[in-house]
Amino acid sequence: MLPVRAPILGAGHRKFNKKVYLANLSMxxxxxxxxxTSPIYVALMQELLEDGCFTTAKHFNALVIKEQxxxxxARISRRAFTKPEFLLGLYDNxxxxxxxxxxxxxQLLCSRLLLQCILICEKFRKEFYWVLCEISRIMAGICEHLMAYPNGSEETLCQIFQRCAQIAAKDTSEAMKYLKLAFKLxxxxxxxxxxxxxGKDQVLKLTSAVIAESLIEITLKLARNLVHEQPDQAAELAEAALVILSNGNWNExxxxxxNVYLEFATFLIKGGKYRQATSTINHISKSMRSCSPNDKNYVEVLSRYSCLKGQCYSRTDQKYLALMSHYESLRLSTENDMKNxxxxxxxxxxxxxxxxxxxQxxxxxxCLQQxxxxxxxxxxxxxxxxxxxLFAKxxxxxxxxxxxxxxxNSRNLSCDLIxxxxWKDSCAPFWINLNFSYEKEQLDPLDCLRKSKNIKLPLIARNARLSA
Structure with a gap:
């Protein structure tokens, strides 16, 4: 007996209309x-040229060449076309x-789309960090041109410059340039x-104050890098940071x-301008007196203040006042375990x-042992x-x-000549127990000759080893 085929669910009710299917089919x-059909980069480049987006095409071509x-x-392991979501999102924006x-x-819509491009790159930061760096540099250049006719886009342009400064944090001069543009806006x-x-720690602050703090921080960082070779230029940068600070309400x-004034005083001391450094430290003495040593935020500042004051006293030949200031700094830093x-x-x-x-x-x-x-x-x-x-000194x-x-004495005493x-031939420290040696030589004048032979023996042995 042949097996009975099971009935198909919905059999007899399905209809296939070829005309309807073709009508709904989108080509x-x-x-x-x-x-x-063609390489994706070539296709996208052709679209940009057809749409008249020549600036985007120029930068797109440069990015493709750099990626290759x-x-x-072998400096990157992944290319942008392997992530269509990233490539096409960036391209469209x-x-x-x-x-x-x-x-x-x-201008406003343009600036917002440029910001969106940076945000897309930040989303894929781990995979395409080099693209983020290049895009931020390109966007910053475009935004500089938009600043001439912002037309309501100032806040968005400011946000772009802030993000570009964060991305370019390793390049101090470039980051400072972007922060200056953001601060200007x-x-x-x-x-x-x-x-x-x-969470709870988040607070709202004026954007200008936030940018000013970042700009001051990066200006001082650049100054610290220059202080050993160009202390005068470092002091000028610290002075520029003070100008930025003076525009805001520093009481907040x-x-x-x-900290900015202390850094300025440090750079002046490095440059040998001790009188000017002293006047700078005296300028903030009232503010320092209002600081509580029990407040941990101000302990480090108080210690640095005392240390710098001691350095100024030392350079102006007020040694005992310098020691008092250094010991005050040492007391504060020891009590709070600040080893540096x-x-x-x-x-x-x-x-x-x-x-x-x-x-002394x-x-x-x-001090040096410690x-x-x-x-x-x-x-x-x-x-x-x-x-x-300093031990050697x-x-x-x-x-x-x-x-x-x-x-x-070596003119008259042969032992001193020996x-x-x-000391000259084998660096023998003659100053150790010198008084005892003098007493011994009075009793036995040949003692220094015997010692000189003992000194030469290790030297002869060392020379023999080197020649072998």
């Missing part, structure tokens, strides 16, 4: 077919931005920005005001002790090198009078 356009170079150089920019009152405006982490951010400031205060105190002469060399050694200990704890190689250098301070005596030769 792809010529551009869609071209995108499917980076990919063939750029094309619409150029079209709206050519219209009479299209925001100055005097009542725009607000949400500042802080998500007293800590920033004090402790190291700075101890190094400055040691420098003052060395300047006071051989009578023991105090200088104590610096060596703290530097190894925090891994501060620069301070450790400075401490070793202390040793010279202690040995120099003895050296003069030995040189003077000591000088031993």
């Amino acid at each position: 792809p356009s010529y551009r869609e077919c071209r995108r499917l 170079q980076l990919f063939h150089g 750029c094309k619409m931005a150029e079209k709206s920019g050519k219209q009479k009152n299209g 925001a100055e005097g405006a009542s725009w607000t920005t949400l500042v802080g982490t998500r 951010n007293r800590l920033l005001f004090i 400031l402790q190291i700075e205060a101890l190094l400055d105190a040691a420098d003052v002790y060395i300047a006071l002469g051989v009578s 060399s023991r105090m200088a050694e104590k 610096v060596k200990f703290l530097s190894k704890q925090v891994g501060d190689a620069s301070s450790l090198k400075k401490a070793i250098y 202390v040793k010279i301070l202690q040995v120099y009078p003895l050296l003069l005596d030995v040189i003077r 000591r000088l030769r031993g």
